[in-house]
Amino acid sequence: MMRRAIPLIRSVAGIGARPIFASSARGPLLMGSTTIKENLGMSSCLPRLQRQSVASMVFRGYSTGNHKDEKPDKGAARRDSNEEHNNPEKSPENPSEDEYVTQVRQKLAKAMEKAKRDRDRDGEKDKGNKEDEERSFSGTSGKKKSQGQDSIEFNIPPMQGNHIIIALLATYLVYLFIFDRPAGRELTWQEFRVSLLDKGFVERLTVINRKLVRVTLKSNADSLATSSTWYFTIGSVDSFERNLEEAQKELKIPASDRIPVAYIDEGGAWNTILALLPTIVVVGALFWLNRRATGANAPGGGLFGVGKSRARLFNQETDIKIKFKDVAGMDEAKEEIMEFVKFLKEPAKYERLGAKIPRGAILSGPPGTGKTLLAKATAGEAAVPFLSVSGSEFVEMFVGIGASRVRDLFKTARKMSPCIIFVDEIDAIGKARGRTTSMGANDEREATLNQLLVEMDGFQTSDHVVVLAGTNRPDVLDSALMRPGRFDRHINIDLPDVEGRKAIFLVHLAKIKTFLDLDNLSGKLAALTAGFSGADIANCCNEAALIAARKQANSVEMIHFEAAIERVIAGIEKKSRVLTKEDQRTVAYHEAGHAVCGWFLEWADPLLKVSIIPRSIGALGYAQYAPADNMLMSEKQLMDRMTMTLGGRVSEEMHFPTVTSGAVDDLKKVTRMATMMVTQWGMSRKVGLVNFDQSEQTFNKPFSEETATIIDEEVRRIATEAHTRCVELLTAKRNEIKLIAEELLSKEVINREDLERLLGARPFADRNAAFEKYVAGKKETSPDLPSPPPNDTPGAEPAPTA
Numbered sequence: 021m022m023r024r025a026i027p028l029i030r031s032v033a034g035i036g037a038r039p040i041f042a043s044s045a046r047g048p049l050l051m052g053s054t055t056i057k058e059n060l061g062m063s064s065c066l067p068r069l070q071r072q073s074v075a076s077m078v079f080r081g082y083s084t085g086n087h088k089d090e091k092p093d094k095g096a097a098r099r100d101s102n103e104e105h106n107n108p109e110k111s112p113e114n115p116s117e118d119e120y121v122t123q124v125r126q127k128l129a130k131a132m133e134k135a136k137r138d139r140d141r142d143g144e145k146d147k148g149n150k151e152d153e154e155r156s157f158s159g160t161s162g163k164k165k166s167q168g169q170d171s172i173e174f175n176i177p178p179m180q181g182n183h184i185i186i187a188l189l190a191t192y193l194v195y196l197f198i199f200d201r202p203a204g205r206e207l208t209w210q211e212f213r214v215s216l217l218d219k220g221f222v223e224r225l226t227v228i229n230r231k232l233v234r235v236t237l238k239s240n241a242d243s244l245a246t247s248s249t250w251y252f253t254i255g256s257v258d259s260f261e262r263n264l265e266e267a268q269k270e271l272k273i274p275a276s277d278r279i280p281v282a283y284i285d286e287g288g289a290w291n292t293i294l295a296l297l298p299t300i301v302v303v304g305a306l307f308w309l310n311r312r313a314t315g316a317n318a319p320g321g322g323l324f325g326v327g328k329s330r331a332r333l334f335n336q337e338t339d340i341k342i343k344f345k346d347v348a349g350m351d352e353a354k355e356e357i358m359e360f361v362k363f364l365k366e367p368a369k370y371e372r373l374g375a376k377i378p379r380g381a382i383l384s385g386p387p388g389t390g391k392t393l394l395a396k397a398t399a400g401e402a403a404v405p406f407l408s409v410s411g412s413e414f415v416e417m418f419v420g421i422g423a424s425r426v427r428d429l430f431k432t433a434r435k436m437s438p439c440i441i442f443v444d445e446i447d448a449i450g451k452a453r454g455r456t457t458s459m460g461a462n463d464e465r466e467a468t469l470n471q472l473l474v475e476m477d478g479f480q481t482s483d484h485v486v487v488l489a490g491t492n493r494p495d496v497l498d499s500a501l502m503r504p505g506r507f508d509r510h511i512n513i514d515l516p517d518v519e520g521r522k523a524i525f526l527v528h529l530a531k532i533k534t535f536l537d538l539d540n541l542s543g544k545l546a547a548l549t550a551g552f553s554g555a556d557i558a559n560c561c562n563e564a565a566l567i568a569a570r571k572q573a574n575s576v577e578m579i580h581f582e583a584a585i586e587r588v589i590a591g592i593e594k595k596s597r598v599l600t601k602e603d604q605r606t607v608a609y610h611e612a613g614h615a616v617c618g619w620f621l622e623w624a625d626p627l628l629k630v631s632i633i634p635r636s637i638g639a640l641g642y643a644q645y646a647p648a649d650n651m652l653m654s655e656k657q658l659m660d661r662m663t664m665t666l667g668g669r670v671s672e673e674m675h676f677p678t679v680t681s682g683a684v685d686d687l688k689k690v691t692r693m694a695t696m697m698v699t700q701w702g703m704s705r706k707v708g709l710v711n712f713d714q715s716e717q718t719f720n721k722p723f724s725e726e727t728a729t730i731i732d733e734e735v736r737r738i739a740t741e742a743h744t745r746c747v748e749l750l751t752a753k754r755n756e757i758k759l760i761a762e763e764l765l766s767k768e769v770i771n772r773e774d775l776e777r778l779l780g781a782r783p784f785a786d787r788n789a790a791f792e793k794y795v796a797g798k799k800e801t802s803p804d805l806p807s808p809p810p811n812d813t814p815g816a817e818p819a820p821t822a
């Protein structure tokens with residue numbers, strides 16, 4: 021073979037033009053770690069030496085120092101070297117250069133000796149340990165590494181759960197930092213070329229896993245070189261093949277003698293496992309956490325307890341003292357819900373006859389009407405546990421948590437059976453699916469709703485769990501919730517009428533200290549609080565007691581209740597807000613305008629009080645009416661109400677050179693009423709008998725552009741008509757306005773008696789039976805019987821329509 025035939029010195033000379041020191045300088049090739057630095061230092065202090073000769077000396081030095089089968093010429097070289105070392109003053113022909121070379125040789129010899137000693141010591145150690153592999157791992161810093169390895173102790177504690185994950189991660193890191201190194205010593209490409217390839221030492225190359233090349237040397241290679249396994253890293257197989265090809269061309273190696281290259285994959289299965297290890301660890305960790313979160317034995321509701329239901333448990337023995345007698349009014353609702361109570365008390369009575377009890381009921385109605393109270397009273401009557409949860413507590417950022425909480429809630433309820441679950445504000449999760457327009461945000465809500473539907477289907481009537489749900493928006497609920505077998509019953513709880521309010525007042529007045537006749541008091545208060553919910557009434561009674569206490573009263577009087585009602589309606593008085601004289605006059609004339617309209621318009625609500633004391637809700641003055649609990653509003657009533665609402669603005673127009681922004685709320689009300697008349701109640705002949713439902717937020721209007729224009733015109737027409745009527749009325753009653761306004765400026769608040777004194781008796785009957793009975797102190801009159809209108813007031817004329 022051509023390579024073998026190349027003498028050592030020639031092969032070194034053959035690379036004379038190549039920067040071998042440059043390559044040596046980047047990394048020690050065939051030397052132990054201690055020799056590296058010495059050689060590096062040496063290279064820099066040998067500027068005048070032929071590089072190839074130094075290289076040859078390095079190789080020669082190694083070869084003589086380590087090979088047992090020394091060749092005669094190499095042995096001679098070592099003897100020379102030793103001789104030179106022992107006789108430094110032996111002078112060559114060119115003393116300075118020779119001396120220099122001698123020094124270098126001495127240094128070299130020392131380095132080689134040291135390297136030999138290191139190697140021998142390593143070898144003995146390794147033999148003792150029977151761990152040949154480890155010696156190879158140590159590479160150029162073998163000594164340090166083998167020392168380090170001696171001291172490594174793996175103290176593995178008993179593993180469980182997260183310990184296993186930590187151990188797997190640690191294993192992987194160890195693999196990355198230690199075991200992902202092949203056995204042997206590493207070279208650079210240049211080092212490989214200069215020291216092995218160019219010298220013809222290379223027998224064959226093995227590309228391992230497409231990133232490492234293991235070098236197999238010929239038997240004739242330098243003994244130092246053959247004493248270890250060499251490898252170098254490649255960027256890519258292509259560039260390696262290209263470089264090798266070029267190098268062999270340069271070395272003029274014929275095609276038939278080219279170095280064979282083999283390609284293998286080593287440690288396939290193990291490598292694959294290790295490569296997949298991070299993924300396995302992460303997936304495993306997630307799986308483990310998930311099991312903890314959702315598993316049957318999940319502690320505390322799973323991961324951080326997020327999947328646990330937040331329902332509050334009220335126990336009948338401790339918390340639920342509420343009975344049906346505490347829930348005033350709503351007799352029909354109580355009757356309907358009584359069926360659930362009877363079932364929970366005596367289920368056998370129903371089951372014996374094959375009757376299935378309804379699974380649940382939806383209680384709908386405005387806020388504060390007593391839905392929760394009714395549900396609690398049901399639990400109190402049936403003497404069963406009551407689990408109360410709000411629909412919004414199911415809604416979370418992450419999909420699945422809500423569903424998990426629903427599951428948990430029903431699981432708990434079944435354990436406590438018989439029991440009542442009450443889901444307040446069920447519209448938070450029960451909205452019709454696909455109805456809202458927000459993208460992606462519905463997944464969690466829908467998943468929760470689906471789970472609720474599944475749970476309600478899933479439990480048997482024998483579970484004796486009843487689900488009650490409260491909502492203010494039954495119209496937006498998913499129809500699947502309302503079908504028989506789920507929420508079978510729909511119980512509507514409306515704002516209480518006057519009798520309902522009276523009953524609720526009686527319930528709450530029972531806790532208040534007052535010497536007034538409760539029946540009369542509750543009736544009077546009920547008449548004054550049209551539109552109040554049960555919660556408002558409870559608040560009003562409490563406020564009255566607070567006001568009485570503040571005023572150091574012994575018992576709560578009517579005056580305290582009136583103040584409390586005013587406070588609930590308009591907020592607290594803001595005496596600190598001082599108006600200028602001019603502003604006060606404007607407010608007084610504005611309110612006087614409303615008052616006169618309310619007094620002289622037939623269909624207007626009874627006027628109770630007028631005030632120009634600023635209130636915390638932002639009003640600078642207000643007029644209080646006592647509207648009847650009307651189920652229906654006639655066109656005439658609507659027109660009179662709009663006329664009365666515009667009374668303030670018209671009075672400003674009449675008495676001041678300019679109008680103010682004080683009518684903003686009035687204008688809003690008028691616009692809303694007029695729009696409802698046109699688009700909802702079919703009270704515009706031009707638009708016709710149509711109803712455009714705009715209750716839901718939709719992007720598209722349910723009418724054409726042309727209809728929109730007509731609607732705008734009609735709304736404006738109605739508002740203008742109301743304004744015209746108001747101007748006519750107030751122009752005729754200019755003096756009355758002045759009387760009221762001046763009284764207001766002097767007293768700040770005037771009541772119904774003051775109004776009667778200033779304006780005379782109201783020319784129309786108050787169309788509020790309860791008001792007449794309890795407040796006005798008159799005999800009950802039928803609201804259906806209108807009194808004959810006097811001819812001199814515009815309010816007497818029928819309201820004009822389109």
Ligand SMILES: Nc1ncnc2c1ncn2[C@@H]1O[C@H](COP(=O)(O)OP(=O)(O)OP(=O)(O)O)[C@@H](O)[C@H]1O
Binds near residue numbers: 349387490491524
């Ligand atoms: N019919 C009633 N009889 C007695 N008190 C009532 C009645 N309705 C409401 N209340 C009072 O109002 C309070 C609030 O009522 P509740 O919470 O039941 O209203 P809700 O309809 O559930 O309100 P929301 O829709 O805002 O949840 C009750 O605690 C009670 O004091």
